[in-house]
Amino acid sequence: MSCQPLRTEEHKKEIMAVQDSMDVLNGKWKISIISSICYYNKRRFSDILNDVTGISNKMLSKELKELEINKLIKRTVLDTQPITVQYELTQHGKSLQTIINNLKDWGIKHRKEIIGNTSEPIEENALAENTI
Amino acid sequence: MSCQPLRTEEHKKEIMAVQDSMDVLNGKWKISIISSICYYNKRRFSDILNDVTGISNKMLSKELKELEINKLIKRTVLDTQPITVQYELTQHGKSLQTIINNLKDWGIKHRKEIIGNTSEPIEENALAENTI
DNA sequence: CCGTATCCCCGGGGATACTG
DNA sequence: CAGTATCCCCGGGGATACGG
Numbered sequence: 001m002s003c004q005p006l007r008t009e010e011h012k013k014e015i016m017a018v019q020d021s022m023d024v025l026n027g028k029w030k031i032s033i034i035s036s037i038c039y040y041n042k043r044r045f046s047d048i049l050n051d052v053t054g055i056s057n058k059m060l061s062k063e064l065k066e067l068e069i070n071k072l073i074k075r076t077v078l079d080t081q082p083i084t085v086q087y088e089l090t091q092h093g094k095s096l097q098t099i100i101n102n103l104k105d106w107g108i109k110h111r112k113e114i115i116g117n118t119s120e121p122i123e124e125n126a127l128a129e130n131t132i
Numbered sequence: 133m134s135c136q137p138l139r140t141e142e143h144k145k146e147i148m149a150v151q152d153s154m155d156v157l158n159g160k161w162k163i164s165i166i167s168s169i170c171y172y173n174k175r176r177f178s179d180i181l182n183d184v185t186g187i188s189n190k191m192l193s194k195e196l197k198e199l200e201i202n203k204l205i206k207r208t209v210l211d212t213q214p215i216t217v218q219y220e221l222t223q224h225g226k227s228l229q230t231i232i233n234n235l236k237d238w239g240i241k242h243r244k245e246i247i248g249n250t251s252e253p254i255e256e257n258a259l260a261e262n263t264i
Numbered sequence: 265c266c267g268t269a270t271c272c273c274c275g276g277g278g279a280t281a282c283t284g
Numbered sequence: 285c286a287g288t289a290t291c292c293c294c295g296g297g298g299a300t301a302c303g304g
Contacts, residue, residue, distance in 0.1 A: 003170040017239030038135040082265045106231050107149030214285045
């Protein structure tokens with residue numbers, strides 16, 4: 001986001017755009033799900049259920065639906081017996097790789113920043129549950 | 133995130149790093165708050181309260197605290213009468229600019245992708261409330 | 265196998281009032 | 285001005301069971 005003075009209208013639009021991205025990626029599971037599909041290229045429902053530790057079928061179903069609405073993944077029903085469903089990233093979904101990579105890099109940097117400098121407690125925050 | 137096969141351990145760490153970033157930025161207000169401070173360079177509590185339309189003092193207080201814990205902003209109490217408090221971005225906070233910019237760009241791209249291609253309804257999702 | 269339906273609980277977060 | 289305290293509601297999301 002530009003921090004130079006500019007018309008407030010424009011500024012608000014920028015914030016909206018950032019929020020749009022955040023909304024798409026938000027939720028405890030989205031990143032992990034995308035990651036799972038991305039990692040294996042094509043992946044079935046029950047597989048993802050196993051990949052993403054802790055997620056319930058209800059949540060997985062919901063998150064997948066949202067990802068599909070946002071055109072990040074493509075759902076294909078295979079007429080096996082019983083039917084299986086395959087998920088894969090769309091081109092649009094793949095375009096997320098860059099941004100996810102950026103988030104990853106900053107996340108690593110952040111972790112160093114927080115843990116490195118002081119031994120201050122981190123609260124129940126971001127790093128609290130993940131540290132080490 | 134790398135989608136080439138690699139050890140699962142490594143893969144999980146990458147996802148954690150992405151989640152760390154997401155956690156820091158998460159919450160309806162964080163981006164707007166950062167943006168407000170960034171835009172004006174230094175900003176007082178009540179000013180931010182006005183900048184970010186819809187936020188309550190309780191939420192602002194809470195979010196600012198989290199941002200401070202994560203070392204993205206610096207809090208300074210000025211001994212005016214009555215006291216005022218000034219917030220500004222730290223160096224670490226400023227390092228977010230790049231990533232926020234990336235999120236902004238992808239957000240714009242995403243909006244085009246969703247609205248552009250079809251006239252499909254977008255549900256209660258991301259764009260639903262912000263569109264136009 | 266791939267989900268949907270139902271129940272239920274807990275905490276995020278708004279409104280309002282109060283303090284240093 | 286810069287927060288805290290309190291009350292209260294609503295929905296996110298877990299557990300479990302069921303349907304195509």
